[in-house]
Amino acid sequence: xxxxxxxxxxxxxxxxxxxxxxxxxxxxxxxxxxxxxxxxxxxxxxxxxxxxxxxxxxxxxxxxxxxxxxxxxxxxxxxxxxxxxxxxxxxxxxxxxxxxxxxxxxxxxxxxxxxxxxxxxxxxxxxxxxxxxxxxxxxxxxxxxxxxxxxxxxxxxxxxxxxxxxxxxxxxxxxxxxxxxxxxxxxxxxxxxxxxxxxxxxxxxxxxxxxxxxxxxxxxxxxxxxxxxxxxxxxxxxxxxxxxxxxxxxxxxxxxxxxxxxxxxxxxxxxxxxxx
Ligand SMILES: Nc1nc2c(ncn2[C@@H]2O[C@H](COP(=O)(O)OP(=O)(O)OP(=O)(O)O)[C@@H](O)[C@H]2O)c(=O)[nH]1
Ligand SMILES: [Mg+2]
Ligand SMILES: [Zn+2]
Numbered sequence: 311x312x313x314x315x316x317x318x319x320x321x322x323x324x325x326x327x328x329x330x331x332x333x334x335x336x337x338x339x340x341x342x343x344x345x346x347x348x349x350x351x352x353x354x355x356x357x358x359x360x361x362x363x364x365x366x367x368x369x370x371x372x373x374x375x376x377x378x379x380x381x382x383x384x385x386x387x388x389x390x391x392x393x394x395x396x397x398x399x400x401x402x403x404x405x406x407x408x409x410x411x412x413x414x415x416x417x418x419x420x421x422x423x424x425x426x427x428x429x430x431x432x433x434x435x436x437x438x439x440x441x442x443x444x445x446x447x448x449x450x451x452x453x454x455x456x457x458x459x460x461x462x463x464x465x466x467x468x469x470x471x472x473x474x475x476x477x478x479x480x481x482x483x484x485x486x487x488x489x490x491x492x493x494x495x496x497x498x499x500x501x502x503x504x505x506x507x508x509x510x511x512x513x514x515x516x517x518x519x520x521x522x523x524x525x526x527x528x529x530x531x532x533x534x535x536x537x538x539x540x541x542x543x544x545x546x547x548x549x550x551x552x553x554x555x556x557x558x559x560x561x562x563x564x565x566x567x568x569x570x571x572x573x574x575x576x577x578x579x580x581x582x583x584x585x586x
Contacts, residue, residue, distance in 0.1 A: 311359045317380075317463075318352045318363075319515065320507035326363055328356050337361045350506050350517065351379035351463055371410040376506035378465050378517045383458060384412045387449075387468030387477060390432050391423040396469075397435065401576035403467050404444070405537030409529055412465075415458055416446040419473035438570045442540040449477050456481060459514035466517070482511050534580045540569060541577070551581065 316330035326348065328335045339348065340362050348354070353367040372379040386403040388395060400416065407414035416439060421429060436446050447454050458464075459481070466474040475487040508515040531551055535541060546557030552574075555561045564574045 311357055313364070314356050314358045315367075316354060316356060317508070317515070318348060318350050318354060319509075321348070321350055326354075328354060328363065335361055337363050339363050349377045349379045350508055351381065351515075353380060371412060373406075373410060373412075373465055376465065376517050378463070378506055378508070380463055381410070381412050381465045381517075382462040383464045384414050385417055385455075385458075385464055385466045385468075385474075385477075386414055387417050387419060387466055387472045387474045389420045389469065389472040390418060390428070391420050393469045393471055395432060395435075397570075397572040398576045398579060399469065400439075401538075401573060402580065405529070405534055405580060406467070408537035408539075409533050414444060415455075416444055417449055417455065417477065418446065419449045419477065421448055421450075435570070435572075438573075449473060449480065452480055456512045459512045459516065462514045463508065464511075464514055464516045478511065478516065485509065485511070529580075529584055531581055531584055534577065534584060537580075538573060538577050540573070552577065553581070 314328075314330050314335070316328040316335065318326050319329045319334070320327045324338055326337045326339060328337050335356055335358060337356050338361065343363060343366065346366065348363070348366060349372060351372075352369065354363045355365045355367070356363050369379045371381055373381060373384075384403065384407045386400060386407070388400050404414050406412075416436075418432070418436060421432070424432065440446050445458070449455075455477075466478070468474055471490065475489050478485055479487050479489065506517055508517055535551070541552065541560050543559040543563075545552065545559045550558050550560075552558050552560040560569065560574070563569045564571060
């Protein structure tokens with residue numbers, strides 16, 4: 311008998327598939343762990359003879375849609391058209407990543423559908439996100455995206471029809487993931503991806519998502535604040551929530567055009583959601 315450390319890469323009813331990087335073990339769960347909600351991405355110790363999961367290691371984070379733990383990077387796939395570009399959704403996902411201690415990578419799709427003016431606007435917006443410190447790629451920059459995958463556990467987030475599965479197929483054509491048609495008149499697609507599992511892609515593990523990672527998160531105003539990395543100034547009051555214009559440095563910088571207005575609007579919207 312030997313103890314092996316591995317990671318759960320898929321769960322199907324009572325069958326937990328654990329990979330140690332070389333081999334794959336079909337395991338069951340031992341009594342004391344039964345009540346514990348193991349997820350894909352959990353790091354576990356198994357008995358490789360009995361094929362039983364003996365214990366689970368401490369989690370770094372868990373996202374719920376899809377249900378995956380210990381995620382290193384969140385690929386935020388944002389479509390520029392069909393579905394329309396939403397800075398609010400993008401900002402929401404950035405906060406989600408921040409709260410869960412996940413490195414966000416912004417990947418922009420469907421730039422080919424834009425006219426020159428639309429393209430110029432979007433590129434300007436994306437420049438802002440780069441300037442404040444985020445990594446931004448287009449879905450044509452496959453080589454750069456591949457470099458981000460190696461050695462990491464990755465989850466994809468983004469609206470249905472944003473092009474997540476298409477992107478993964480471009481990264482590794484052998485994946486052959488189902489790609490859904492977007493119904494044009496609605497401007498949104500139907501969910502074509504369902505099961506949460508980690509798949510081996512270019513030296514990393516990637517979870518294809520069911521289109522949308524919800525942000526019904528338990529977050530404090532402070533969490534939201536920290537998610538807006540460029541706000542990080544001390545305001546007039548130490549606990550300033552940047553809502554009242556009474557010497558708030560954030561509002562001042564929004565007015566001067568130093569902070570993108572849509573970022574500040576996203577912030578207010580999220581703060582309001584949290585209050586509810
Ligand atoms: N024009 C254009 N179409 C794209 C691009 N990327 C994806 N698409 C199309 O957009 C549609 C939706 O793509 P999917 O990859 O299925 O989107 P998804 O994010 O996986 O969607 P769900 O699985 O429903 O969450 C498909 O018809 C793709 O062919 C792009 O860069 N340009
Ligand atoms: Mg998909
Ligand atoms: Zn302030």
